[in-house]
Amino acid sequence: xxxxxxxxxxxxxxxxxxRRLIEAGLEPCWTKERIERSLxxxxxxxxTARLHGQIGGFGIMQYGDSAAHxxxxxxxxxxxxxxxxxxxxxxxxxxxxxxxxFKIELEVRAINAGARAFYQxxxxxxxxxxxxxxxxxxxxxxxxxxxTSAHIQ
Numbered sequence: 001x002x003x004x005x006x007x008x009x010x011x012x013x014x015x016x017x018x019r020r021l022i023e024a025g026l027e028p029c030w031t032k033e034r035i036e037r038s039l040x041x042x043x044x045x046x047x048t049a050r051l052h053g054q055i056g057g058f059g060i061m062q063y064g065d066s067a068a069h070x071x072x073x074x075x076x077x078x079x080x081x082x083x084x085x086x087x088x089x090x091x092x093x094x095x096x097x098x099x100x101x102f103k104i105e106l107e108v109r110a111i112n113a114g115a116r117a118f119y120q121x122x123x124x125x126x127x128x129x130x131x132x133x134x135x136x137x138x139x140x141x142x143x144x145x146x147x148t149s150a151h152i153q
Contacts, residue, residue: 070106
């Protein structure tokens with residue numbers, strides 16, 4: 001597996017992964033055009049995990065002045081439980097540390113027990129229930145991690 005920044009021609013594939021793996025049942029928000037904007041935005045990173053030349057997972061992180069926000073994280077089902085999600089998150093956290101940012105926030109669907117458990121094993125704490133966060137259809141759980149005292153795993 002190789003972690004590498006996404007390229008413009010990856011945007012359509014990443015948008016399709018988002019629709020299928022993250023936004024299922026919702027109106028798609030992460031379109032090809034939105035991902036292309038993230039690729040160009042100096043405060044964002046779009047990272048891919050490539051296996052045998054194919055994208056097996058990706059993450060999009062936006063870096064602010066005092067916190068970073070993990071906008072998307074997806075791993076193809078056939079590649080889950082092989083450390084890809086962990087490696088993507090840790091790489092993005094390391095870049096935040098390098099930029100002097102020590103707080104990471106994200107949201108997951110409240111009903112997504114698997115994602116919630118995954119982030120909790122990485123040291124993220126559930127901080128808030130946000131009703132109707134996803135298009136007034138589903139609630140979200142906000143999670144946060146303070147990197148100042150976090151051990152690098």
